[in-house]
Amino acid sequence: MSDKTALTRTKHKGVEDREQIHSILDASSVGYISWAEENQPYLIPLAYVRDGDRLLFHGSTGAGALRKLAAGSPCCFSSFVLDGYVLARSAFESSMHYRSIVAFGVCRVLDGEEKVQAMNIITEGLFPERTATLRPMLDKEVAATLILELPLDEVSAKVSADQPHDEGDDISWPVWAGVVPIQHVLGTPAPADNLMNEFQAVPEYISRWTK
Amino acid sequence: MSDKTALTRTKHKGVEDREQIHSILDASSVGYISWAEENQPYLIPLAYVRDGDRLLFHGSTGAGALRKLAAGSPCCFSSFVLDGYVLARSAFESSMHYRSIVAFGVCRVLDGEEKVQAMNIITEGLFPERTATLRPMLDKEVAATLILELPLDEVSAKVSADQPHDEGDDISWPVWAGVVPIQHVLGTPAPADNLMNEFQAVPEYISRWTK
Numbered sequence: 001m002s003d004k005t006a007l008t009r010t011k012h013k014g015v016e017d018r019e020q021i022h023s024i025l026d027a028s029s030v031g032y033i034s035w036a037e038e039n040q041p042y043l044i045p046l047a048y049v050r051d052g053d054r055l056l057f058h059g060s061t062g063a064g065a066l067r068k069l070a071a072g073s074p075c076c077f078s079s080f081v082l083d084g085y086v087l088a089r090s091a092f093e094s095s096m097h098y099r100s101i102v103a104f105g106v107c108r109v110l111d112g113e114e115k116v117q118a119m120n121i122i123t124e125g126l127f128p129e130r131t132a133t134l135r136p137m138l139d140k141e142v143a144a145t146l147i148l149e150l151p152l153d154e155v156s157a158k159v160s161a162d163q164p165h166d167e168g169d170d171i172s173w174p175v176w177a178g179v180v181p182i183q184h185v186l187g188t189p190a191p192a193d194n195l196m197n198e199f200q201a202v203p204e205y206i207s208r209w210t211k
Numbered sequence: 212m213s214d215k216t217a218l219t220r221t222k223h224k225g226v227e228d229r230e231q232i233h234s235i236l237d238a239s240s241v242g243y244i245s246w247a248e249e250n251q252p253y254l255i256p257l258a259y260v261r262d263g264d265r266l267l268f269h270g271s272t273g274a275g276a277l278r279k280l281a282a283g284s285p286c287c288f289s290s291f292v293l294d295g296y297v298l299a300r301s302a303f304e305s306s307m308h309y310r311s312i313v314a315f316g317v318c319r320v321l322d323g324e325e326k327v328q329a330m331n332i333i334t335e336g337l338f339p340e341r342t343a344t345l346r347p348m349l350d351k352e353v354a355a356t357l358i359l360e361l362p363l364d365e366v367s368a369k370v371s372a373d374q375p376h377d378e379g380d381d382i383s384w385p386v387w388a389g390v391v392p393i394q395h396v397l398g399t400p401a402p403a404d405n406l407m408n409e410f411q412a413v414p415e416y417i418s419r420w421t422k
Contacts, residue, residue, distance in 0.1 A: 030293055030307070034254045036247030039284075043245045043254065045291040045311050073250075080256040082241050084398075085420075091334040091345050092352040096241070100256050123302040134302050135384045141303040164403050171405055173346045176414050178402040187295075187392035192375050195388050203387050209296075 015157035018053075024081065024099045024157055025050040029126055031079035031101075033057070035068050042068070048079070049125030050152075055103070056118050056125075057148040066146045069107045077103045077150060084181040088164035089173040096160065097179060103155040107148040118147045129205035226368035229264075235292065235310045235368055236261040240337055242290035242312075244268070246279050253279070259290070260336030261363075266314070267329050267336075268359040277357045280318045288314045288361060295392040299375035300384040307371065308390060314366040318359040329358045340416035 015021060025048075034043040044065045049056045055077065059066040069075055084097035110118050119142065124131045164177045186209060189202045226232060236259075245254040255276045260267045266288065270277040280286055295308035321329050330353065335342045375388045397420060400413045 030291060030309070032243040032245075032254060032289060032291075034243075034245035034247075034252040034287065036245075036250045036252045039247045039250060040315075041245040041247045041252050041285065041287045043243060043287040043289045043313065045289060045309070047307065074252065076245065076252045076254040078243060078254045078256060080241060080243070085338065087338065087341065087400075089346050090352070091330065091342065091348055092356070094334065094338060094345075096258065098241070098256070102254065104251075119302065123305065127296065127298065127305060130298070130386075131302065133386045134305075135300050135381055135386075137302055141301070145303070163405075166403075166405075170346055172407060174410055175341075175344045175346075176400075176402070176410050176412065177406050178400055178413075180400045180417055180420070181398035183396050183398050185394050185396060187394050189298075189387075189389055189391045191387070191389040192377075194374075194377075194382055196383060199385060199387050201387065206391055209391070 015159050020159075021101060021152070021155060021157045022050060024101050024159070025055070025079055027081045027099065028079045031055075031077055033065075033069065033075050033077045035065075035073040035075045037068070037073075047126060048077075049122045051118070051121050051125070053152045055150040055152065056122050057107070057150070058119065058122050059146050061144055061146045063146070066148065069148055070109045070146060072106055074104070074106055075150070077101075077105075081184075082182050083161070084179050086162070086164055086179055087177055089166045089170045089175055089177050093165045093170075095162075095164075097181070098158075098160050100158050101155060102157075103150065103152055105150050105154055107150050110147040110149055115147045116142060118149065119145065122147075128209060130203070133203070226370050231370075232312060232363070232366060232368045233261060235312050235370070236266070236290055238292045238310065239290045242266075242288055244276075244280065244286055244288045246276075246284040246286045248279070248284075258337060259288075260333045262329070262332050262336070264363045266361040266363065267333050268318070268361070269330065269333050270357050272355055272357045274357070277359065280359055281320045281357060283317055285315070285317055286361070288312075288316075292395075293393050294372070295390045297373070297375055297390050298388055300377045300381045300386050300388050304376045304381075306373075306375075308392070309369075309371050311369050312366060313368075314361065314363055316361050316365055318361050321358040321360055326358045327353060329360065330356065333358075339420060341414070344414070
């Protein structure tokens, strides 16, 4: 925790436990990353995988955003899971349940063997148990991919999971109050139009994917 | 569309239709906003409501992030909906279905009557059909809330909804390929611990909430 990651408000929502930070990151596969040029901020959604105490990102070597990050621009990363709506008796106390992460740092470009390893970690992280069944990577695919690593050195987390905060007379206001949970679930897999007949069986591992 | 919002890659995913941009924004209630100080980017998740061609944000007057935006820092906003995983036969072609928005601009602080109107628009946007049933806002609650407006002048959108892009020999690689959709659904409403017995009926309008 540093000046940038110290919470100035709602400190009771702060999370410093490393395992909990990891579990919040592991609950999503897409976050956001920002960088700035002459104080103009830029922001893109970006798929990620957490591996130990680092985040791994991938993209095309032709992507301008990733090139800025690769060049060492200071960046800010955030990931967020919306868990529910908190319906209080007043608009003021109405809120959301969420888990969020903010991390600061500078990305490092991975090359050579550690790049290939990271690419496999990303594939396995996004699509668990599938990597070994895929057509192996080609050298030209590795060459066309930029892999970035962001160390999780400067990171903070916030969790909001409280009951509605109504107090006093508000509690008897005649309206339903509570929490409406939001669930992010997988639907029925749809085969590719050109999937050959002999491969139509949906892999069993998909049923174990939870994010 | 400007230099900042023009897509330099994957132009086929670009969306310029204003109605489609609105519908992507309306599919979420939380986005991300970034600003910068001396080229250090900052990034926070932020609830939002689209109202016509503007986004509305709210927060505590004590929130440092919102104060930076209120002071006129150039900002970048993004919202993203993850719709599915695209499982190709290779890691390289594996991908995601998504809808994303990026907007640039400067926020404006709303005051007086337009602030109160915006607060009601935000409540109704986040919790449709509920506003009129809530305990009315108090002056001190209005005073403790900062309301920001971001005009949707400089905005771009991207939609990824394609089949897996495998070509040639890859199509006969012996693995299932297709799309696994992701759905964001509401779970069973949980009443507040202190909800009085006479107000236990869950409001019917919640069943019409779709985001």
